[in-house]
Amino acid sequence: MSTPPGRGPIRRQGGPMMGIGAAEKSHDFKGSARRVLGRLRPHRATLAVILVLTVCSVALNVAGPKILGHAVDEIYSGLMHPRPRGAKAPIDFGAVGRILLLALGCYLVAALAQLVQARLLNRIVQLTVRDLRRDVETKVHRLPLRYLDGQPRGELLSRVTNDIDNVGQSMQQTMSQLLVNGLTAIGVVVMMFTISWWLTLVAMLAIPIVMLVTGRVMKRSQGMFVQQWKNTGELNAQIEETYSAHELVKVFGRGPQVQAAFAAKNDELMTLSWRAQFVSSLVMPIMMFVGNLQYVVVCVLGGLQVASGNLSLGDVTAFVQYSRQFTQPITQLASMVNLLQSGVASAERVFAVLDQPEEPADADGIPQPRGGRVSFEDVSFGYAEGVPLIEHLTLEVEPGSTVAIVGPTGAGKTTLVNLLMRFYDVDSGRILLDGQDIRDIPRSALRSRIGMVLQDTWLFHGTIYDNIAYGNAKATPQQVMEAARATYVDRFVHSLPDGYDTIIDEDGTNISAGERQLITIARAFVANPSLLILDEATSSVDTRTELLLQQAMAALRTDRTSFVIAHRLSTIRDANVIVVMEHGRIVEQGDHASLLAAGGAYARLHRAQFEGAAVDADSADAEAAGRAT
Template sequence: MRDDRLSPRKADLARRAPGMHRPPHFAEAEYAADIRGTLRRLLRYFTKESRLLVLLFMAVIFGTLCSIYAPLLQAAAIDAMTGGQLPQLGQELLYLALCYLLASLSQFLTGQLAARLSQHIVRALRTELFAHIVDLPVRYLDRHSHGDVMSRMTNDVENIASIISSSLPTLCSGLLTVAGTALIMLWSCWQLALLSFLSVFVTIFVTKRMGRVVRRYSRTRQQLLGEQTGMVEKMIAGYRTVVACHHQQAVIRSFCEKSDELTRAGIRQDICSGVMGPFMNSISNAGFVACAAAGGVFALDGMISVGIIAAFLVYIRLFSKPINELAVIYGQLQTAVAGAERVFKVLDEPPEMMAGGAYPPRGRNDIRFDHVSFSYVPGQEVLHDFSLSIPAGRKVALVGATGSGKTTLANLLLRFYDPERGTIWIGPSDLRTIARPALRGSMAIVLQDTVLFSATIRENLLYARPEATEEELWRAARLSRAQEMIAALPQGLDTVLTAGGGNISQGQRQLLAITRAFLADPDVLILDEATSNVDTRTEKDIQSAMQELMKNRTSIVIAHRLSTIRDSDLIVVMDEGRIVEQGSHRELLAAGGRYYDLYMTQFRGFAT
């Protein structure tokens, strides 16, 4: 028989773990550094949709006026009823029904127009942002979190859409309602109006004071929740280590301690939030009762009619509700403006310059690094006064420890970055004078970390050369030894790859990347540990195919496995951004220097 009782350890976790909580109230709003400037830029997108904007405002104004006018019709109907004027009562009720119907239609139209306006503006903003991100230099994306860039494209833009579709109409309607209601109340009975305003402002004052307390507890709770989530994430990521070191009890104790803190903070916040609603309602209801009592006294004195008292009670609700909504909308508006400012910061980043001259005639271009210095972070040079000549049509291998600057040379050749000092020459041309599209169209790179897109194999290969024919695709696949692998897939070249090529093996992804390089038919080929993820037999096949591919073109091979570069025309050994040795495989082994040490470590089992 199964025992449903909890073990002591699980019971302790169940007792201590916090339950489900409502979303924290009064969340902190984000603030933009330049609110006015951001709003001005955002308004430019509205001016492009001026027709929709005008229609939206007309619908909001008309609907708000109907809502404000309806209580006056209600007051007239009540006065007609108390006065026994049945024909007038029927007329006022008809007008009241018509007024509410028009208000409902206006609200429906407002929702439709606001949705269209928000989607049109967001489409323009998102399209402009995406087109700009595509043109940003690699340096920007290297220095900014990919998650942050994606958040600006998704979350920040969606916040703007939400404000336009919901909060903007509510904001306009709320302001008009407060102003219109206040004027009608003052016109009807200024004494009763002042009493109503006093009760509303007392409610706002107390709400603001209590909101500060709730926000303080909310910040504490969110911080503790983040710490607890981080603790769980670390435990799951390092679960094997936790179990192997028999550290479960210590992890549980730490989790329970943090859970206790989170529970206490959650209880305090929920108590304050729970008390706040009834307390505010009590103040509001007290003001409501005071206005009703005062209105009764005024009615007995003949100052106002019973209908006006009834209208006043409706107007008090109409007046207080938008004020509370405006406080919430203000925070949402601040968050949306802060998101817009983050979006505009990306749009303000200068795009990568694509202009320049033509690529020199292919096949006769030596590559020369002439006293090149470069650093990703100012003051921390990766290359120091680096000089190297790579003859056209030769195979040059770059070896060295991680961080010695090998991949940086490839980044500079493709103009992902430009040197801080010195010059890189392609034949007779300074690399910086060649247009980036022409330069990159004449080079191909195969990275250790293969990049494939969520598309068909055909579409991924055509990234190298969009105009390639079916015959050329299969020829590239045959040369790269990927033909059998592609033919064995369910739809061949039309097989759809999942994100990153997750539905094929790492070795197969590497083969497709190499096939793409074959298809590009480049003048300069860069291989960054291109066969690191294929088996030994496949690597041998690829190496023989690459010998054919590298004929009559300059090839730069970045390698850690020295077995792949023994036939190189030139091997360059790098260390901390400088060349320490260069020569052929035999020459470097005979010299007994750094390359000799690396080679013997890999192939003779020497201790490292």
């Protein structure tokens, strides 16, 4: 899509034919992971309870094999050393039963503690993700328009939705397992040392192998996960851009090219996702193989210890269970590498938005009374550094007057309005409103005094009444209806089945383009601004409606300064001042008659618009006559 006129260049994050397999390194894996965990700080008390519950659960689970080992010893002792004659059985099943009940009680309490811990952890994770979404939403509203203009909407939406969801899922699935498995590994090692220190050292030979494999896998797959989520955002941006302009795609027959571009990007994303998941999933089978080798070695060496009388059968049985428990948490920790890396990669993308520079803080100035005098004093501005668009512009606008701004595309007309709205700040010079520098006025106070209607309409999903009342939260129903009647919205609303309660689609596709424009104009009027900005506001309405709107706007201009950006010169003949801009400079200004009489830039625009068709027709007739001759 082309860059909007008067705006800075839109930076695209790669194209549909980006080379497959290009991996991007994580900027700061450890720092981003610590930053994610730092967002849990408001829930420190709950985290302390979770830690206590986890320790209790792990301790009871770890004690289970040792208790069951006593039961094995009791049975083995009964078989190898029968009880005295007269006893009912060679094995003391009462003692065995008491031991088993103790083990069962430990496992039940451990399960209950783990259940409570999981519920609490789930709650704080969801609260953290909620707060992260809130912070990103708040941040977006504080970001300068320069940043938003430079980001594809689909890419930004992907960070706000997909990446935050992935961070939440990764935290949910990894935090509990990291805590439980880490404490389990520590507890198991302690219990193993109490049974046999040298068997423990043999079992722990698996740790260097695990660390080596995990480190290699993380180093290789982290960049793949970063690139996977980056390409997900690019694919979303491509889809959003295509769907929002699907009429143009169909009109120009670009369906096959769009599908081919989507297929290429989709295949690229599939390849990157497959590689990332495959490389990270290698951890699990390798760890299982190492764990099985450890199990065999422990069983053989433990059997030899029982045979030599150095260890009891119950101790060896417990040690074998501990060795499996020791390998299992390490294996599970290694298997979560892909989830952990994917979550941190998404977190980096979210934090990249949160770390963007914000708009400069508002001044503490108090707005002057509403007058409507606007002064541009030696204003210079450029979207890109070193590339000026407006240079040394000076303009004085009297209160209640109508100023029309005309000129070729790219002359800086919309940019002038953007500066007045403080969507951007001037590079040099200043803009005064009623004698006060607009940089000394809080943005909300400044913009509350300005009503703006753009060529591209924006309506939200809701009723026609709600869309009009959006311009003024304190507007009464009577004020909304007056604005609707003044802008001739009332004329077509009564033809709709539900009148003002008619629900408008998200893009307003269930009403005509002209009706959408009328609603946006009514929204600006209900705000009762002291300044009115119309950027090609009547371009989507028919000629009769345009004349009616001109009459309505003339009645509403009392004590209201109006800026009208127009390409159709017929709409601005009655303007008090017509400003002609070329290459960011004012080349002419005056009223319609004086500018035509001057025969300058405005006169050339007027001739090109109103006399061009006649000249072209005369030329065509002459050419046809020549061919006939």
